[in-house]
Amino acid sequence: MKKQSEEVEKFAAYCRTHGLSVTQQRLAIFEALASSREHPSAEQLHRAVQRRIPALSLATVYKNLEALKAIGAVADVNPLHEQGRFEAALPGTGAGKPHHHLVCVSCKKVRDLHDSELDRLQVHDAQGFDVRAVRVQAEGLCPECRARKARSRA
Amino acid sequence: MKKQSEEVEKFAAYCRTHGLSVTQQRLAIFEALASSREHPSAEQLHRAVQRRIPALSLATVYKNLEALKAIGAVADVNPLHEQGRFEAALPGTGAGKPHHHLVCVSCKKVRDLHDSELDRLQVHDAQGFDVRAVRVQAEGLCPECRARKARSRA
DNA sequence: TCCATTTTGGAGAATCATTCTCCAAACCTC
DNA sequence: GAGGTTTGGAGAATGATTCTCCAAAATGGA
Numbered sequence: 001m002k003k004q005s006e007e008v009e010k011f012a013a014y015c016r017t018h019g020l021s022v023t024q025q026r027l028a029i030f031e032a033l034a035s036s037r038e039h040p041s042a043e044q045l046h047r048a049v050q051r052r053i054p055a056l057s058l059a060t061v062y063k064n065l066e067a068l069k070a071i072g073a074v075a076d077v078n079p080l081h082e083q084g085r086f087e088a089a090l091p092g093t094g095a096g097k098p099h100h101h102l103v104c105v106s107c108k109k110v111r112d113l114h115d116s117e118l119d120r121l122q123v124h125d126a127q128g129f130d131v132r133a134v135r136v137q138a139e140g141l142c143p144e145c146r147a148r149k150a151r152s153r154a
Numbered sequence: 155m156k157k158q159s160e161e162v163e164k165f166a167a168y169c170r171t172h173g174l175s176v177t178q179q180r181l182a183i184f185e186a187l188a189s190s191r192e193h194p195s196a197e198q199l200h201r202a203v204q205r206r207i208p209a210l211s212l213a214t215v216y217k218n219l220e221a222l223k224a225i226g227a228v229a230d231v232n233p234l235h236e237q238g239r240f241e242a243a244l245p246g247t248g249a250g251k252p253h254h255h256l257v258c259v260s261c262k263k264v265r266d267l268h269d270s271e272l273d274r275l276q277v278h279d280a281q282g283f284d285v286r287a288v289r290v291q292a293e294g295l296c297p298e299c300r301a302r303k304a305r306s307r308a
Numbered sequence: 309t310c311c312a313t314t315t316t317g318g319a320g321a322a323t324c325a326t327t328c329t330c331c332a333a334a335c336c337t338c
Numbered sequence: 339g340a341g342g343t344t345t346g347g348a349g350a351a352t353g354a355t356t357c358t359c360c361a362a363a364a365t366g367g368a
Contacts, residue, residue: 034242039264075243083195088188089229110193128297143282
């Protein structure tokens, strides 16, 4: 368990450096997240941590995830999770051909990205998955948000 | 507008082939989606179509998107939108290094995918975006879901 | 260590996206 | 055009996420 406690120490130090206190709950949530090979949802984390801290509330999980995201100790796997996004996919028309996306992490705008090089991607380590589609998502700031940020810095 | 009405005809035919009637609302929703360079949310589509059909309800938008998804005329840009998913990202530890994901479209499980070839990807047509990260998401069926489907076919 | 200040945690309410219910209106087949 | 089926709409229900507010815990000095 040496390895584990080292990680814990690093986490604790990181929190303190960034002005967050190290509570049992926060630590337990981070440990649950770090030791999972999945990418759990807040709900799943809540269930996992409740085995150790039965009184833990779901709001605490969200609040801590938010705080840890703010200092960069936790990441969101997916910047578009708050709303479904759709596209036309009528077979036999231009739509529906697999393509890739540019996502603005600030305003959540999505633009198509056409790139034949990306279309040729192969997944080598599929871990038993039957891969049907490979999607590339390039995340960054769109021109509008870049301009807005530049203006606010001026 | 010849092009436009051809698309509309194709859509109408496709709906009928798949047993869906072609209503004003359904058509308007599809047109709004097909003519958008964005990837709108249900809410955005609702606002757009209301300019033509003021009485349109949001539930109708969702119901139609669902129906059109079922016949393959509309696609979900993102299979993980219903819940946030998190990962540990403590700088200086194994976590936090950018990596890619295998996503099961059936059970929504997410697995890490490590592939140095994917790490080297470049985006050529960034359309003015300041790209910070390129994420590859391979979508398909995980081994468990494959087994489950194979069993239910037997 | 002990106190004062700040931050955190929890219960439950509030909010937002999405789905469901139920019935009248529209559609399709003949 | 009648009859059976499907669709559309208003608003309620649901589920995920966030907020509120106060007591408890952590932190930083004397």
